[in-house]
Amino acid sequence: MRERNKERTAGRKKAKDLLAVLFFFLMLPYTCSLLSGIQDPKAVETAGKVGKEEEKAMVSFLQENGVRRMPLDEFLVGALAACIPADYGDETLKAQAVILRSIVAAKMTEGEPFFEGESGLSYLDENAREKLWKDAYEENEERFRRLVEKTAGIVLEKDGTVVSPPFFRLSAGSTREGANILPAESAAFCRSVACPHDVEAKDFLQEKEYDRDAFCRRLEEEGFPLPAQGARIVLTRDSAGYVLSVGCDGCYMEGEKFRKLFELPSACFYMREQEGRILLQTKGIGHGIGFDQYGADLLAAEGSDYIELLNYFFDGLTLEKME
Numbered sequence: 001m002r003e004r005n006k007e008r009t010a011g012r013k014k015a016k017d018l019l020a021v022l023f024f025f026l027m028l029p030y031t032c033s034l035l036s037g038i039q040d041p042k043a044v045e046t047a048g049k050v051g052k053e054e055e056k057a058m059v060s061f062l063q064e065n066g067v068r069r070m071p072l073d074e075f076l077v078g079a080l081a082a083c084i085p086a087d088y089g090d091e092t093l094k095a096q097a098v099i100l101r102s103i104v105a106a107k108m109t110e111g112e113p114f115f116e117g118e119s120g121l122s123y124l125d126e127n128a129r130e131k132l133w134k135d136a137y138e139e140n141e142e143r144f145r146r147l148v149e150k151t152a153g154i155v156l157e158k159d160g161t162v163v164s165p166p167f168f169r170l171s172a173g174s175t176r177e178g179a180n181i182l183p184a185e186s187a188a189f190c191r192s193v194a195c196p197h198d199v200e201a202k203d204f205l206q207e208k209e210y211d212r213d214a215f216c217r218r219l220e221e222e223g224f225p226l227p228a229q230g231a232r233i234v235l236t237r238d239s240a241g242y243v244l245s246v247g248c249d250g251c252y253m254e255g256e257k258f259r260k261l262f263e264l265p266s267a268c269f270y271m272r273e274q275e276g277r278i279l280l281q282t283k284g285i286g287h288g289i290g291f292d293q294y295g296a297d298l299l300a301a302e303g304s305d306y307i308e309l310l311n312y313f314f315d316g317l318t319l320e321k322m323e
Contacts, residue, residue: 168286
């Protein structure tokens with residue numbers, strides 16, 4: 001009798017075990033589906049957005065061990081440090097950050113990697129910034145990052161298209177009309193504006209001196225021969241005083257090319273010959289078109305914010321947030 005009861009009990013246990021196994025397999029698809037759905041929907045959505053933004057707004061660096069990718073605003077910190085003095089005011093630096101972001105954004109192609117060399121901008125990495133700023137490194141690093149973040153995503157556009165606004169350090173008293181030197185699409189928003197206090201800057205006037213023979217040889221190498229003596233060089237200027245062309249006996253050279261050839265700080269230059277020497281005197285620093293950093297900083301010190309600074313130097317541009 002006892003043996004029969006044991007057999008019944010064992011049979012019921014086997015049946016229960018079999019039912020449990022069957023129930024497990026029947027419920028397995030539902031359980032897996034339930035487990036896979038235990039996620040924060042917002043987290044999934046955010047991750048997708050970050051990935052898309054990073055792909056659009058990343059700058060790549062070619063290195064020996066491969067390619068390094070960096071968020072655009074991280075790159076802008078080093079680009080900002082490379083192009084403007086750290087002792088300029090916050091609003092001036094913010095305006096410059098917007099200009100730099102616009103330059104990069106205008107050259108980015110959606111879906112294609114963007115390399116640092118394509119920007120045409122100088123860049124200082126953290127080690128270079130530390131060497132440049134020395135004891136003020138931590139203070140300037142925090143400040144530059146904060147000011148880039150303050151303008152995050154903001155670019156300059158004209159008629160819905162991001163533009164590449166030019167900038168330079170110090171004018172010769174006023175900025176230049178873009179039509180004199182820039183392509184039509186850029187010339188339309190670069191106007192001539194007065195910067196009268198630039199003439200008070202420490203480096204406003206600079207001089208370079210060349211031996212006449214060495215001066216002539218350098219020009220001849222560029223296909224611009226000068227007579228041995230009595231050469232009459234004609235400088236054609238624009239309304240702001242910058243040299244558009246250098247001419248002599250039917251030969252001509254663009255003022256900007258002449259400036260780069262003789263490593264002059266500005267294309268607003270004056271020339272004279274004295275006792276076998278050529279003296280070149282320059283006014284201002286840079287090409288003179290667009291955003292005048294020194295002049296802008298003077299306006300910022302008087303209370304102008306970065307939007308007002310950009311509106312002063314550029315005509316018909318709007319500030320927009322990058323998508």
